[in-house]
Ligand SMILES: Nc1ncnc2c1ncn2[C@@H]1O[C@H](COP(=O)(O)OP(=O)(O)OP(=O)(O)O)[C@@H](O)[C@H]1O
């Protein structure tokens with residue numbers, strides 16, 4: 001469904017992604033791990049067709065994704081409906097006067113005014129009590145749920161989630177992780193939190209500080225490779241303490 005071939009991306013002269021090869025099948029759920037600045041958000045933006053590789057190629061359902069491809073209005077409309085991105089910073093996604101309008105926006109763009117559908121998604125994401133509020137006045141976690149509802153209502157095929165649990169409290173994190181695992185969709189989630197990673201997918205892709213893929217494989221094998229975790233700077237000394245005692249969530253998740 002998604003194929004990246006020898007893909008690199010630079011902001012100006014500085015690499016953010018280097019020689020990335022990644023293949024994803026329909027329905028797969030993978031987790032992108034890596035330290036701050038390793039390129040996780042940039043990778044999701046490339047897959048979302050917001051920015052385009054400097055070198056290498058990106059194919060979605062066999063079609064090469066380029067700036068030019070989006071000039072085809074039909075393709076652009078379908079792609080934007082099928083592949084959606086939850087931004088790391090929810091504020092960059094919110095611009096409507098009410099939560100209701102925020103969730104309705106994407107549907108309206110498609111010419112649909114689906115009152116029941118909006119209510120249904122608001123209930124599923126447990127934000128129905130916020131529908132008449134301004135999205136700008138909500139807490140970080142509430143905003144994230146509103147953004148997620150505004151994407152899910154489009155019934156996308158590919159969900160790109162940039163640190164979706166970053167603003168959530170433990171109960172909401174648990175709920176979201178379970179909710180996502182029940183969705184029959186292709187999902188790519190980024191995080192640098194090993195505690196939740198184990199629950200978000202069975203396959204892990206680790207980016208290193210040089211913006212290259214350091215590991216692509218089984219989450220369970222990653223968790224059991226302490227040297228690799230240290231090399232990726234994903235394991236801090238507190239986690240090592242848990243790890244030694246066999247109490248880490250990551251271990252339990254496997
Ligand atoms: N708009 C931008 N202009 C210039 N450089 C950028 C821009 N966005 C990101 N970068 C740089 O590209 C690299 C990758 O950034 P990116 O945001 O993809 O990392 P990340 O893995 O998502 O980090 P984090 O864990 O902090 O979210 C970093 O070195 C960053 O400084």
Ligand SMILES: [Mg+2]
Pocket residue numbers: 040041042088162
């Ligand atoms: Mg990021």
